[in-house]
Amino acid sequence: MPDDLLHYRSQFPILDRTTYLISNSLGAMPRGVYDAMHDYAETWATRGVRAWEERWWMLAAQVGDEIGALMNAPKSSVSTHQNVTTCQAVIASCFDFSGERTKVVYSDMNFPSVMYFWEAQQSRGARVHMVKTDDGITVPTQRLLDAIDEHTLLVPISHVIFRSAFINDAQAIIDKAHRVGALVVLDTFQSLGTVPVDVQALNVDFACGGVLKWLCGGPGVAYLHIRPDLGKTLVPSLTGWTAHENPFAFEIGPNRYAEPPYRFMNGTPHVPALEACRPGLKIISEVGVDRIREKSKRQTARLIELADQHGWRVNTPRDPEQRGGTVSIEMPDSSAVCRELLNRDILVDYRPKAGVRMSPHFYNTDEELETAINAVEEILKERQLAAR
Numbered sequence: 001m002p003d004d005l006l007h008y009r010s011q012f013p014i015l016d017r018t019t020y021l022i023s024n025s026l027g028a029m030p031r032g033v034y035d036a037m038h039d040y041a042e043t044w045a046t047r048g049v050r051a052w053e054e055r056w057w058m059l060a061a062q063v064g065d066e067i068g069a070l071m072n073a074p075k076s077s078v079s080t081h082q083n084v085t086t087c088q089a090v091i092a093s094c095f096d097f098s099g100e101r102t103k104v105v106y107s108d109m110n111f112p113s114v115m116y117f118w119e120a121q122q123s124r125g126a127r128v129h130m131v132k133t134d135d136g137i138t139v140p141t142q143r144l145l146d147a148i149d150e151h152t153l154l155v156p157i158s159h160v161i162f163r164s165a166f167i168n169d170a171q172a173i174i175d176k177a178h179r180v181g182a183l184v185v186l187d188t189f190q191s192l193g194t195v196p197v198d199v200q201a202l203n204v205d206f207a208c209g210g211v212l213k214w215l216c217g218g219p220g221v222a223y224l225h226i227r228p229d230l231g232k233t234l235v236p237s238l239t240g241w242t243a244h245e246n247p248f249a250f251e252i253g254p255n256r257y258a259e260p261p262y263r264f265m266n267g268t269p270h271v272p273a274l275e276a277c278r279p280g281l282k283i284i285s286e287v288g289v290d291r292i293r294e295k296s297k298r299q300t301a302r303l304i305e306l307a308d309q310h311g312w313r314v315n316t317p318r319d320p321e322q323r324g325g326t327v328s329i330e331m332p333d334s335s336a337v338c339r340e341l342l343n344r345d346i347l348v349d350y351r352p353k354a355g356v357r358m359s360p361h362f363y364n365t366d367e368e369l370e371t372a373i374n375a376v377e378e379i380l381k382e383r384q385l386a387a388r
């Protein structure tokens with residue numbers, strides 16, 4: 001069957017040199033980033049300080065809207081930050097963790113940085129309730145729902161689990177949280193760009209993620225969508241002059257907050273990263289996440305089939321509706337096998353309790369899946385021979 005999406009391959013230089021199956025970690029760089037970086041340098045070199053009012057100051061909100069369009073977020077509801085951990089900090093800074101509602105409920109399958117952040121909020125009065133996985137692949141949804149109660153303030157939860165690609169039932173979690181007056185922080189880092197996300201349909205309170213994986217946007221840009229009605233009333237204490245209603249008046253005294261999205265930003269924006277991420281966002285928007293998802297379901301199913309043929313353990317859900325863009329495969333000596341795959345220009349990664357993660361994106365061919373699996377087979381044979 002012809003694969004229309006393959007004509008985008010020429011826009012990603014690294015695909016000529018490697019078998020690139022690592023978009024769950026760092027998406028391939030679009031060729032357009034060379035020009036974007038050159039234009040950035042040219043603007044700085046020729047416009048100097050005038051660049052702030054001509055382009056750079058507005059960029060943070062503009063890129064927020066470009067990311068927002070991919071998840072059906074209303075205009076001006078998405079602020080940009082350096083990373084997801086900072087997004088959590090901005091959210092936490094809107095609450096004081098006093099009174100009856102101090103519980104923070106999440107799963108131990110969340111990305112660790114997010115958990116480290118919330119663990120640390122216990123010194124501010126937060127009470128963490130962590131629901132444990134039974135199988136290292138899925139999140140026990142009912143147990144998570146049961147833990148969300150009238151004392152719960154926030155539920156920071158990954159949409160797609162980084163280790164296993166399990167898709168959490170975001171709608172059920174949001175509905176339960178809202179029934180008891182809690183708010184959900186959905187980490188869409190491992191979903192947006194490969195699994196459809198519609199923040200308005202979900203009616204999610206906060207959604208955050210970064211652009212460097214499935215959005216091919218490079219490091220340094222994270223996004224934070226806040227439901228518009230909440231965005232009007234929340235007051236972040238992690239703040240700064242970017243969030244001021246009149247930053248260039250350099251007023252002294254009580255803060256006067258700007259409207260969202262600037263309301264949730266703080267200091268000088270990360271302009272080079274904002275410029276670098278735009279070519280990736282443009283391509284993802286042109287390709288369309290629905291088409292990416294269809295292909296991803298087919299290619300991840302193929303990887304599971306190949307792993308099964310070799311008798312390797314698959315640490316990823318088999319139901320395509322419960323599976324994001326990654327297949328985690330555990331074979332003997334997974335960590336060493338991963339290192340050898342990298343030596344052979346087959347780019348994947350290894351994570352403890354997951355195995356080798358392989359993540360095809362819209363630009364990957366079916367042959368590349370076979371190449372990676374055949375290489376694993378060959379490496380294991382070589383290691384067996386060497387051990388004799």
Ligand SMILES: Cc1ncc(COP(=O)(O)O)c(C=O)c1O
Binds near residue numbers: 083085158210
């Ligand atoms: C689900 C998820 N959340 C967050 C992160 C990273 O967080 P930060 O942007 O703070 O580095 C990752 C991976 O890098 C991830 O997979």
